[in-house]
Amino acid sequence: MPLVTSREMFKKAYEGGYAIGAFNVNNMEIIQGIVEAAREEKAPLILQVSAGARKYARPIYLKKLVEAAVEDTGIPIVLHLDHGEDFEICKACIDDGFTSVMIDGSRLPFEENIALTRRVVEYAHERGVVVEGELGRLAGVEDNVKVSDREATFTDPDQALEFVERTGVDSLAVAIGTSHGAYKFKGEAYLDFERLKKITEKLPGFPLVLHGASSVLPEYVEICNRYGGNIPGAQGVPEDMLRKAASMGVCKINIDTDLRLAMTATIRRYFSENPSEFDPRKYLGEAREAIKKIVRHKMRNVLGCSGKI
Numbered sequence: 318m319p320l321v322t323s324r325e326m327f328k329k330a331y332e333g334g335y336a337i338g339a340f341n342v343n344n345m346e347i348i349q350g351i352v353e354a355a356r357e358e359k360a361p362l363i364l365q366v367s368a369g370a371r372k373y374a375r376p377i378y379l380k381k382l383v384e385a386a387v388e389d390t391g392i393p394i395v396l397h398l399d400h401g402e403d404f405e406i407c408k409a410c411i412d413d414g415f416t417s418v419m420i421d422g423s424r425l426p427f428e429e430n431i432a433l434t435r436r437v438v439e440y441a442h443e444r445g446v447v448v449e450g451e452l453g454r455l456a457g458v459e460d461n462v463k464v465s466d467r468e469a470t471f472t473d474p475d476q477a478l479e480f481v482e483r484t485g486v487d488s489l490a491v492a493i494g495t496s497h498g499a500y501k502f503k504g505e506a507y508l509d510f511e512r513l514k515k516i517t518e519k520l521p522g523f524p525l526v527l528h529g530a531s532s533v534l535p536e537y538v539e540i541c542n543r544y545g546g547n548i549p550g551a552q553g554v555p556e557d558m559l560r561k562a563a564s565m566g567v568c569k570i571n572i573d574t575d576l577r578l579a580m581t582a583t584i585r586r587y588f589s590e591n592p593s594e595f596d597p598r599k600y601l602g603e604a605r606e607a608i609k610k611i612v613r614h615k616m617r618n619v620l621g622c623s624g625k626i
């Protein structure tokens with residue numbers, strides 16, 4: 318099966334009240350860990366590539382690795398651009414064979430976000446590619462710009478409807494209190510489910526996307542810190558909140574930080590317990606296993622997409 322778009326996946330996910338996991342990829346071990354999990358869970362999958370990932374691995378390497386994953390596993394995989402900041406990067410990815418792109422105009426004034434998103438949608442749809450837009454701003458570090466909690470603005474439900482109608486996007490990332498990275502909440506975790514409900518009511522049947530959805534599992538934070546790391550107070554989105562979001566029109570749930578933490582915790586522990594080992598295959602192999610384990614857990618116990626191929 319070749320790369321697919323998310324159109325059918327989202328339709329089924331919406332109707333079934335579950336979400337598809339969108340996992341960020343940066344190298345071979347991460348890709349292999351994720352796709353092995355998806356294969357064993359029989360789960361549809363979105364692999365997403367950020368501008369930073371393209372810069373790190375170089376576009377052709379990621380593309381070829383994902384192609385290998387598609388050929389090797391035969392599962393439906395979407396190749397998605399995460400947080401495309403301008404028309405040019407979206408065009409480059411579309412021309413390169415991506416089946417989905419995100420144009421992130423959320424930093425722009427409403428009208429400019431609409432104009433930019435509309436332009437990407439026209440280019441993408443002519444080529445059979447789907448587009449995710451974003452309205453509202455997440456707190457935390459995004460696009461290399463620090464957005465303070467104060468400036469973060471949640472998605473307005475009326476604007477969401479107007480945005481979708483005027484741009485023709487296929488899915489919409491909304492801001493309801495999540496943020497990127499490992500420090501999502503200072504006190505108790507809070508997501509604005511009332512707002513999510515209003516957005517869903519304005520856009521019935523329309524797939525929504527939740528960014529910044531890592532749970533920052535205490536187990537991995539603890540291992541990082543025990544073996545020389547220094548990430549005190551890291552906190553993510555509780556998994557039952559993600560389950561709830563998935564039952565309320567959120568069809569795509571973005572996870573990157575949890576994979577980074579699992580990988581780093583595993584490698585830190587390996588180095589500490591095996592000081593004389595220096596074969597990268599040993600520690601990267603364990604890191605790949607850790608990624609597979611956490612992705613299987615997410616699919617089966619949180620997103621609900623296991624067995625949905």
Ligand SMILES: O=C(CO)COP(=O)(O)O
Nearest residue numbers: 498528529530531573574
């Ligand atoms: O939203 C994300 C990628 O677009 C990832 O969010 P996390 O930092 O919570 O993993």
Ligand SMILES: O=C[C@H](O)COP(=O)(O)O
Nearest residue numbers: 341367369370497573574
């Ligand atoms: O949303 C951000 C993702 O976690 C990707 O992060 P990155 O830009 O460092 O690759």
Ligand SMILES: [Zn+2]
Nearest residue numbers: 421423451459
């Ligand atoms: Zn954004």
Ligand SMILES: [Zn+2]
Nearest residue numbers: 497528529571
């Ligand atoms: Zn994001």
